[in-house]
Every structure is written in C-alpha cells, then in structure tokens.
Amino acid sequence: MSTQQPAPTRRKRPAKPQFTQMTLLLEAFLVGFATLVAYGLRVAPPATVWTLGGVTFAILLLLSGYVGRPGGYVAGSLAQLAVLGFGVLVPMMYGVGAVFVVLWVVSLRLGARIDRERAEWDAAHPEGAPPV
Template sequence: MSAHQPAPTRPKRSAKPQFTQMTLLLEAFVVAFATLVAFGLRVAPPATVWTLGGVTFLILVLLSGYVGRPGGYVAGTLAQLAVLGFGVLVPMMYGVGAVFVAMWFVSLRLGGRIDRERAEWDAAHPEGPTPA
C-alpha cells in the first residue's frame, strides 16, 4: 500500500444486533446475580433456584449469539418474559425485568434507526468517506 492510498475500511457492523446482544448479555449476568439472591433468601428449594437461574442464564447467553438471524429477535423478546418471571421468586426482579424490557425495545428501535440512517448515508455517498 502506498502512502497515497487510504487504508481499506472494514464493513460496518449492524447496530441492531450489537445493541440487542449487549442487552441480552447484561441481562444474563443480572439473572446470575438474582439467582444468588434467590438462593440466599431461600425462596424455593436450591435445586429449583439453580435450575431456573442456570437455564435462564444459558438461554440469554445463547440467544445473544442468535440475534440478527431469523427468529432471533422474537426469541429475545420472549426471553424478556422469562426474566420478568423471576419476580415470582425475587419480587425486585419485576422492576429489574421491566428495565431490561425497556432496554430491549430501545435496542431494537434505536439499532434499527441507526442501521437505516447508515444505509441512507451510504446510498447518498457511494464514494465512501472522504480521506483525512
């Protein structure tokens, strides 16, 4: 590459999957801590608490890798119900779950808007970014 050629640019990664992946991963760790709280409060038999918490944690982590694929966003939306369901064991999870539901829908909406605006900009500027 000569000194006059600009460095090749990497393709932009879509914002919507980035935002939703991060939301699901953060939510997975909150579920892990909520599982510890539920265990410490002895709200249910330990096997029940660890099974529900572990399975929910695993599902959230796995779903974070599937967003952007067919059905991934629907599955992520359904996973929000599972997190809200933890409120049965730890009532504070209703509030925490509601925050993550809000984050999920903001991630979907804002990520989609950013992707649309990027596509519009790229269509209006086919030559790419101007060199510095």
C-alpha cells in the first residue's frame, strides 16, 4: 500500500488585483457600448465619438493589465474620471459611471482586506500555507 503525497497547493493570486482588473475590463466594455449609443444618438461628430470612445476603451484595457504594479491603482482611479466624463456624450453614463466608481472603491478595499486576512491565516497556519 503506497502513501500518496497530497498535491502541493498553489499560491493564490492576490484578490485586490483580480477585483480591480475585472472592474476595469467590465468598464471597458461599458464604454464600448456607450460609444455605440453616442454614435447612434448622433450627439457629436462620428469621428469625435469614435476617438473618445476608442481611446477610453483602449486605456481601460491597458490599465487592467497594470493594476498591482506601481502606480496602477492610481491610474485606475484616474480612469474612473474619464468614464464619468463620458457622461458629456451620454448623460446616462454619469449614473452608470458612478456605480463603477463605487465598484472600484469596493474592489480596492475588499481586495486589500481579503489579501490581509489570507496573509494572517497563512502566518498562523504555516503547515497549510502554499509554498512561496
């Protein structure tokens, strides 16, 4: 009879970057759809709508990859202003953008709390902690 070794546990990805990354990705798609709405409503010249929407979309996609790096969370916070500013073209974006600002703050705070609690648990239970 052989004794099997338990499978080594993998180190978990930190929660804060996961939450904030997902928020920025969802926001990017929101801006993409808001761009379509602004184009359909003809609130500005098409070139202006597509430029503003496309640049904001691209910035949000790029920033989602940079969260967790130095300055990534600050840049993500500044991007929230750009999403709120999209309300100039589509007024409903003020409300929807405000919801995403709340999601961004919750992602930052809750993600940090989960990471802190995981670290405390790993420190209290070194035998069950994943390898570094």
